[in-house]
Amino acid sequence: MTYRLVDQVICAASESWRDSGEVLATGIGLVPRLAASLAMCSSNPDLMMTDSEAWIVSEPVPVGPRGDYTIRAETWMGFSRIFSNVWGGKRHAMVGPTQIDRFGQANISCIGDYAAPKVQMLGVRGFPGNSINHPNSFFVPAHSKRVFVEGEVDMVSSIGFNPDRLPRGYALDDIVIGRVITNLGVFDFAGPDHQLRLLSLNGDATVDDVIENTGFEVCIDGDVPPTAAPTTEQLALLAELDPHDLRERALG
Amino acid sequence: MNKLTSIESAITSIESGMTLGIGGWGSRRKPMALVRELLRSDVRDLTVVSYGGADVGMLCAAGKVRKLIFAFASLDFIPLEPYFRQARQSGSIEVMEIDEGMMMLGLEAAARRLPFIPTAIGLGTDVLTRNPDLKLVQSPYDDSRDWVAMPALELDVGLIHVDRADARGVCQINAPDRYMDDLYARAARTTIVSAEEIIEVESMHNDPHASRAVYWERSETTQVVHAPLGAHPSSCQPLYGHDAAHFKAYAASAKADGGWQGYRDQYLTGDEKAYIDAVGGEDAIRELPLPVY
Numbered sequence: 001m002t003y004r005l006v007d008q009v010i011c012a013a014s015e016s017w018r019d020s021g022e023v024l025a026t027g028i029g030l031v032p033r034l035a036a037s038l039a040m041c042s043s044n045p046d047l048m049m050t051d052s053e054a055w056i057v058s059e060p061v062p063v064g065p066r067g068d069y070t071i072r073a074e075t076w077m078g079f080s081r082i083f084s085n086v087w088g089g090k091r092h093a094m095v096g097p098t099q100i101d102r103f104g105q106a107n108i109s110c111i112g113d114y115a116a117p118k119v120q121m122l123g124v125r126g127f128p129g130n131s132i133n134h135p136n137s138f139f140v141p142a143h144s145k146r147v148f149v150e151g152e153v154d155m156v157s158s159i160g161f162n163p164d165r166l167p168r169g170y171a172l173d174d175i176v177i178g179r180v181i182t183n184l185g186v187f188d189f190a191g192p193d194h195q196l197r198l199l200s201l202n203g204d205a206t207v208d209d210v211i212e213n214t215g216f217e218v219c220i221d222g223d224v225p226p227t228a229a230p231t232t233e234q235l236a237l238l239a240e241l242d243p244h245d246l247r248e249r250a251l252g
Numbered sequence: 253m254n255k256l257t258s259i260e261s262a263i264t265s266i267e268s269g270m271t272l273g274i275g276g277w278g279s280r281r282k283p284m285a286l287v288r289e290l291l292r293s294d295v296r297d298l299t300v301v302s303y304g305g306a307d308v309g310m311l312c313a314a315g316k317v318r319k320l321i322f323a324f325a326s327l328d329f330i331p332l333e334p335y336f337r338q339a340r341q342s343g344s345i346e347v348m349e350i351d352e353g354m355m356m357l358g359l360e361a362a363a364r365r366l367p368f369i370p371t372a373i374g375l376g377t378d379v380l381t382r383n384p385d386l387k388l389v390q391s392p393y394d395d396s397r398d399w400v401a402m403p404a405l406e407l408d409v410g411l412i413h414v415d416r417a418d419a420r421g422v423c424q425i426n427a428p429d430r431y432m433d434d435l436y437a438r439a440a441r442t443t444i445v446s447a448e449e450i451i452e453v454e455s456m457h458n459d460p461h462a463s464r465a466v467y468w469e470r471s472e473t474t475q476v477v478h479a480p481l482g483a484h485p486s487s488c489q490p491l492y493g494h495d496a497a498h499f500k501a502y503a504a505s506a507k508a509d510g511g512w513q514g515y516r517d518q519y520l521t522g523d524e525k526a527y528i529d530a531v532g533g534e535d536a537i538r539e540l541p542l543p544v545y
Contacts, residue, residue, distance in 0.1 A: 052545040054428035066544060078429035079277065083353045105377075109349065114382060116343030121332065123304075123324035128351040129373040159376030167375040168388075169397030175376075 003230045005183065005203040006031070006247050007238060011230040012202065013181040014038040016137040017092055022046040023134070024056075024082075024091040030063060031250050032094035032139045035181075037061075037241045038234060054078045064244040086126070086133050092178060093130055094137040099146075099153040102196065102216035104177045104189045105160035106131075106138060107153035114155065124157040131158030137178030141251050143185075143213050148196075150215035161194035183251050184210050186227055191219025200227040255476045256419040259524065262444045262475045263289040266409055269318075270295075273359070273405070273440055274302040275412035275433040276486060279328040279494045279543075281425075282307045283413035283446050285482030285524050290316065292520070301359075301405050303352065303431065305486060306502060309335035312345060313512035319346040321405065323355050327499050328543075334506035348383055350374070350402075356432055358405035363438030370399035410440030413483045415491060417447035421473025422456070424465040427489040434467035443472055446479035448491060481528055481537045493540040498531055 013035030025047040027033035037060030040047040055073035097106035112118030180187040184205040191197035197219040276282035297318040304325030313335035325336035357369045388398040416424040456462040485495040505515040
């Protein structure tokens with residue numbers, strides 16, 4: 001069965017939700033959304049999902065133009081109710097930060113001097129609330145030192161494993177970050193002292209590629225296996241979830 | 253009480269230095285006709301609270317904003333709001349950058365007449381370090397943790413766009429999401445609502461679906477303005493979608509020589525009627541496809 005790197009990446013990313021239980025799965029952006037959808041259709045049918053607008057749907061909504069497809073809405077889920085869900089903790093999101101540091105702190109707000117940023121991006125959005133309330137995984141389409149920065153991220157938008165920023169009454173283990181999926185590999189923050197740990201390598205990426213493109217030390221524990229290849233079943237599901245093959249360009 | 257008034261008259265109640273809350277979300281159901289009328293005024297030094305889209309961008313571009321309280325500003329399908337970016341990157345506005353949910357709590361606190369609402373949101377992030385005015389509190393009960401005391405975001409004026417309202421201020425939102433519009437109405441001392449259609453309230457009697465689409469009592473509505481297509485270029489579901497072509501032209505104007513002045517000259521020299529004509533006319537707006545997310 002032939003597959004592309006992006007297919008492998010989406011299937012690997014969908015593993016983030018396998019053991020999440022009955023929670024709202026939110027994938028922000030095409031690859032995370034397809035990954036969450038795939039998980040709901042395969043490894044974790046208990047997941048809940050929205051149409052990315054205002055309804056909880058009983059099955060993931062295919063991405064792109066919908067043709068005759070009508071969403072299978074089961075309840076209203078406007079933004080105010082999303083926050084009720086977030087604050088209750090029953091959610092696992094996958095988001096695409098612009099910067100990630102060795103503590104797992106992430107940034108989507110701005111780059112450079114805060115008073116007049118070199119690059120203003122979105123703002124912190126829901127990152128602070130998400131990160132203190134429920135697990136979050138990260139997706140990075142182009143693994144580089146510009147994303148995995150040497151120092152701290154410019155605007156800490158989500159809490160990470162930084163002892164200097166740990167709120168009073170919290171332990172580092174109270175912070176939960178799921179997986180980190182990039183074009184190069186699959187990672188988590190379960191290395192020694194919550195160090196970023198390489199779990200598997202995507203496509204033909206090598207350990208050296210990872211080391212060269214990460215601005216901080218990565219835990220590499222013995223021989224790193226290749227990321228699993230997508231199964232025929234997964235590829236068939238992906239074809240249904242992404243009928244227009246929008247994912248073809250998702251890794252740039 | 254008849255709260256129906258003209259758009260010009262409604263906007264004269266806004267004074268320089270006020271704190272303004274703007275309903276909608278990103279590119280969705282923004283009270284843009286009210287914002288445009290504000291752009292035509294000489295009001296300035298506003299503090300703006302918004303889940304921001306072109307409302308924030310335009311007010312920044314026109315130099316109306318002293319301080320922005322925000323979690324994001326985005327045109328959704330164009331992720332980065334062009335004039336908000338310019339304002340931030342040139343350091344021309346003061347900001348209070350907070351989480352989306354914190355903003356909701358701030359509005360809730362104001363709506364409930366509380367000084368603050370405790371939350372874990374913001375802990376461990378630069379939201380705290382960049383906003384030294386945000387204080388931590390300890391629980392008076394048995395608890396070892398610090399909590400962020402999200403202060404009430406009290407608004408002088410709330411601006412909201414709905415699809416239907418009656419002259420007494422009963423407002424219906426038939427879109428899939430009301431966003432935080434009910435909280436803006438409650439957090440604001442006065443609320444100006446623009447409506448696609450002015451209805452007789454009798455049309456809602458014995459229609460539970462219509463009555464369920466009313467999210468605040470009419471006592472929270474101060475003025476009602478009839479503004480058909482008043483959300484353009486943002487969407488007003490189920491009536492029309494956002495105007496992608498117009499947003500592209502708007503975003504392109506930020507990079508063109510004339511910049512904001514060019515956009516203003518092209519679209520904002522006349523009244524709302526002239527605006528609707530300049531952006532393609534009523535029929536074209538009504539044909540805008542509903543967005544797919």
